[in-house]
Amino acid sequence: MTTATSQGEAHEVAKENKKAIQARNLRTGVLFTAPALIILAIFVFYPAIQTFITSLTNGRINSNARRPAKFIGFQNYITLFQSQDFWTDVKNTPSSTRCCTPRSS
Numbered sequence: 868m869t870t871a872t873s874q875g876e877a878h879e880v881a882k883e884n885k886k887a888i889q890a891r892n893l894r895t896g897v898l899f900t901a902p903a904l905i906i907l908a909i910f911v912f913y914p915a916i917q918t919f920i921t922s923l924t925n926g927r928i929n930s931n932a933r934r935p936a937k938f939i940g941f942q943n944y945i946t947l948f949q950s951q952d953f954w955t956d957v958k959n960t961p962s963s964t965r966c967c968t969p970r971s972s
Contacts, residue, residue: 921928922943926936947953 921936923938923940924936925939925943
């Protein structure tokens with residue numbers, strides 16, 4: 868390590884050491900969080916994005932048809948929000964949840 872002959876040089880060395888420590892801490896943090904982020908990407912983010920993309924097509928998940936899915940945009944959502952069955956389900960969900968969920972003391 869170099870010896871500082873003036874206060875300015877000592878301050879400069881301290882700044883360089885601080886930057887090196889910050890870079891090492893950043894690298895360590897990224898290495899520790901990378902496995903969790905990779906797992907989240909594979910098992911949460913990718914399926915969620917793929918589901919949303921599929922919802923914008925007329926494709927069926929359980930269909931054996933070999934026809935390719937056609938992009939229809941938000942038509943599935945428009946049909947859903949215009950359905951009376953959907954709004955009945957939305958109204959019934961809170962009461963069903965209250966009825967069937969155990970209460971905590």
